[in-house]
Amino acid sequence: MKGLKIYNTLSGAKENFEPIHKDMVGMYVCGPTLYSEPHMGNMRTFINFDLVYRYLLHIGYNVKYVRNITDAGHITNSAGQQEDSIGKAARLEALQPLEIVYKYNVRFQNLQKIYNLLPPTIEPTATGHIQEQIEIIEKIIANGFAYEVNGSVYFDVQTYKASYNYGALSGRKVEELENETRELNAQGEKRFFADFALWKKANENDMQIWRSPWGNGNPGWHIECTAMSTKYLGETFDIHGGGLDLKFPHHEDEIAQSCGSSGKSPAKFWMHANMLNVNGKKMSKSLGNFFLPQEIVEGTTDLFDKAYSPNVLRFFMMQSHYRSTLDLTQEALNASEKGLSRLTEALESLENISVSEKSTFDIESIVREFYAAMNDDFNAPILIAALFDGVKKINLIRDGKASISQKDKTLLLTEMQNFVLDVLGLTLEGGQKDNRLKPVMALVLELRQQARSNKDWGTSDLIRDGLKNAGITVKDGKDSTSWK
């Protein structure tokens, strides 16, 4: 019992978290569909679950973290766009689906490094698990919850509904689902409008086709997650996560598939990360209001007039709770940039702070706040507030207005580093100064100090302005001058 509470979408309440197997946690998170570049909104979900992963590790769990890569079923043509006849003719330019996936996966993996995401234990692909998907479909059919029509297999929601609660996760009732006329040629094959495809018969245009007991085709939209989570984590595991937009139908259908095949609900805890908004609206490809994680780091997006480090983006996201929507604005990013800088600088100065006999503050209670915040459903904003409480104390001690004992200093330093670096996944950018630059700067600042001693303000300011143009800020302290 580590005191962690997690909001479970299944129950709609925070519940005490106890893993199925002592000290072991199995976590599955729905990953990206790599038919195009992941945007910042996609990244928010992965960053939030990275926080979950990091905190679970920090409090001592052995975590198996599975996050899939969808590379089948959704990709119909080149780059997911309308294919023109000329492009089709040019064989060299026509990309195979897996070429597209590979291309964007390389970028996605790079983004994970840039944004300091810990790699999952495994990132399995849908195409690598076709056999497993087929086997689960066979089980579902054998249990009477699916039927085959014309080389396609559909999940039988009405039959399922008689034994299980379809809508357990999303709270939806089948009767209330919109029964709209959808322009799907398969619509006529379904016994019931809410039935969903487990296996689809191949079309002539399909670029990905596999053999199955029902003929050539490709897997349905939801079965891959059931197959891969079952394979790597078992029929029942601890946490299933994903974006809020996947709650229905994707996650609801995963539950149906698991119950329909193994008779067991897949996950004890369902966690949903909320959306990233731009001007109050969900960032999405279809709305076109998205930007790429790479663009914002490089400052090449039109939405902002400057570049921000991935560290700032991460910190910005950590300042809101994962279950809340978050509105991205330039002003908010600027606020995060400054706040983060104050936090990391305090952390650096803590290392060099001098100690006294006694502490003015109750350091242990501050540290307890860190854990209390994260134990309360990963409340990172509260954690950050507590960290800034530490910042304020550190600055007071540094200015000689308060004191800290060696023991407390070690405690505070260790825990603040733990939470800032390991849990929040931030990095100390200020600490990456070029070693060759250090002596040069020391020399330059020495010359400037001499000028200042001689009241030669012209030379002093010339140096200061020149350094500023070079991107180096000179900070005149009480006794010494520093730079960054």
Place this chain on the structure above:
RNA sequence: GGUCUCGUGGCCGAGUGGCUUAGGCACCGGUCUGCAAAACCGGUUACAGCGGUUCGAAUCCGCUCGAGACCUCCA
């Protein structure tokens, strides 16, 4: 149309019955400083509206207005 969520001070954003100065940024005042910046200290501004429950509500209930999500691939 159906289901659901949200509306907090200039901005972002926690908080779900009384005690949080939440926090960050901005702003104002002060300290420091050759000046400036940076640092530091202190301070102002709030709970969409109306009604109800309660000794007491930003927090519970109802209504109104507004925003958004899902119902179709979607993090």
